[in-house]
Amino acid sequence: MLCFIMALSIREHPPASAHAKAPNGGKELDRKLFTVGPVHVDPEILKAQTRPMITHRSKEYKALHASVIERLKKALDTDMDIFLVAGSASAFLEGAVRNGVKSNVLGITNGSFGDRWIDISKANGKNVKEIRVPWGKPILPASVEGAVDDSIEAVHFVSNESSTGVLSPLGDMIDSIKKQNDPLIFVDGVTSVAATDLQLRKNNVDALVFGSQKALGLPPGLGFIAVSEKLMKKAKEVQNRGFYTDLIKIKKNNDENSTLTTSPVSLVYALDLQLDRMLAEGMAARYRRHREMAGIVRTWSSKLHGMLPEEKYSSDTIGVLNRGDLDFDKFHASLKAKGYEISNGYGEVKQRTFRIGHMGDVTPATLRELLKAMDETLEEFK
Numbered sequence: 001m002l003c004f005i006m007a008l009s010i011r012e013h014p015p016a017s018a019h020a021k022a023p024n025g026g027k028e029l030d031r032k033l034f035t036v037g038p039v040h041v042d043p044e045i046l047k048a049q050t051r052p053m054i055t056h057r058s059k060e061y062k063a064l065h066a067s068v069i070e071r072l073k074k075a076l077d078t079d080m081d082i083f084l085v086a087g088s089a090s091a092f093l094e095g096a097v098r099n100g101v102k103s104n105v106l107g108i109t110n111g112s113f114g115d116r117w118i119d120i121s122k123a124n125g126k127n128v129k130e131i132r133v134p135w136g137k138p139i140l141p142a143s144v145e146g147a148v149d150d151s152i153e154a155v156h157f158v159s160n161e162s163s164t165g166v167l168s169p170l171g172d173m174i175d176s177i178k179k180q181n182d183p184l185i186f187v188d189g190v191t192s193v194a195a196t197d198l199q200l201r202k203n204n205v206d207a208l209v210f211g212s213q214k215a216l217g218l219p220p221g222l223g224f225i226a227v228s229e230k231l232m233k234k235a236k237e238v239q240n241r242g243f244y245t246d247l248i249k250i251k252k253n254n255d256e257n258s259t260l261t262t263s264p265v266s267l268v269y270a271l272d273l274q275l276d277r278m279l280a281e282g283m284a285a286r287y288r289r290h291r292e293m294a295g296i297v298r299t300w301s302s303k304l305h306g307m308l309p310e311e312k313y314s315s316d317t318i319g320v321l322n323r324g325d326l327d328f329d330k331f332h333a334s335l336k337a338k339g340y341e342i343s344n345g346y347g348e349v350k351q352r353t354f355r356i357g358h359m360g361d362v363t364p365a366t367l368r369e370l371l372k373a374m375d376e377t378l379e380e381f382k
């Protein structure tokens with residue numbers, strides 16, 4: 001009888017083979033991603049997520065939470081509070097605006113994701129003064145000269161614009177804004193954090209937003225925000241901060257080493273391991289590795305039509321290459337047949353560019369393998 005009950009209960013679950021077998025017969029395990037996010041995730045990190053579940057109010061979770069936040073601060077070299085949420089980075093792009101702006105914000109954009117933040121501010125009922133920098137160009141002090149008057153409560157912009165592969169000089173921008181006035185400074189660091197040294201001790205930002213699926217080399221699903229005391233003080237005066245991204249409530253929970261809503265525990269396990277790996281590599285070495293990869297892609301790009309951004313402002317994480325007359329879809333299909341995946345162009349420059357993501361756990365050696373496969377594909381096209 002007992003055997004019969006056991007057999008029944010086992011049968012309620014799908015057979016083990018259904019879990020073990022990947023949908024396309026396991027082939028997808030060989031996929032090599034050089035995409036702009038989600039990016040390649042090392043098998044060891046994927047595996048870390050299978051540790052047994054714990055609840056986010058347990059003593060064990062609190063110890064884990066405290067430890068990941070402490071090491072994240074160490075990695076980013078900051079004493080700012082860092083909060084995490086189950087969500088994508090956009091949760092906190094919205095959160096920054098909802099908590100720090102009553103009415104007026106200045107949104108500077110040089111691509112799709114700068115546009116996105118402006119859209120987010122408008123969707124939350126804020127008055128947005130817009131500065132539009134041409135796509136492919138950096139946001140420079142001259143872009144904001146004379147634009148930051150007393151009415152501006154916050155300025156937001158993207159550090160590394162993922163649609164164009166342009167890295168804007170953060171320190172210069174902050175200096176230029178501060179010379180004019182003293183608004184909050186919100187930075188989208190989604191594709192620069194953990195790959196580019198943002199020098200947070202020198203560069204006083206009030207919100208730095210990022211996500212797990214980029215240079216942290218983790219699966220998607222964790223959003224992060226580093227906040228200043230100045231932003232937290234302002235948040236107390238701002239109405240309608242919402243619930244999910246209310247930084248005051250989130251801080252209260254974070255101070256108790258937990259989250260406001262349920263923490264994505266499996267992702268925090270992955271973060272736990274990744275932080276150990278990042279600190280073992282050393283952040284300076286990590287930043288150098290990303291810079292080196294950007295150089296490798298730039299050199300390769302001369303085989304085609306060069307890069308969209310000028311070298312001085314090129315991203316450490318995303319190479320945006322001019323397509324010229326290359327039939328990208330055909331090229332990419334052939335590359336994919338070899339197991340490699342890169343990314344299409346994005347937004348306004350979609351038809352004339354394509355993108356190579358080289359962040360997280362991508363290395364110069366694995367990047368060179370991709371470029372070799374790209375060489376072979378170009379040969380086939382001749």
Ligand SMILES: Cc1ncc(COP(=O)(O)O)c(C=O)c1O
Nearest residue numbers: 088089090113162188190191211
């Ligand atoms: C620069 C930048 N900002 C914001 C986002 C949006 O991030 P998420 O999809 O994690 O909300 C992205 C996504 O690619 C991005 O590259």
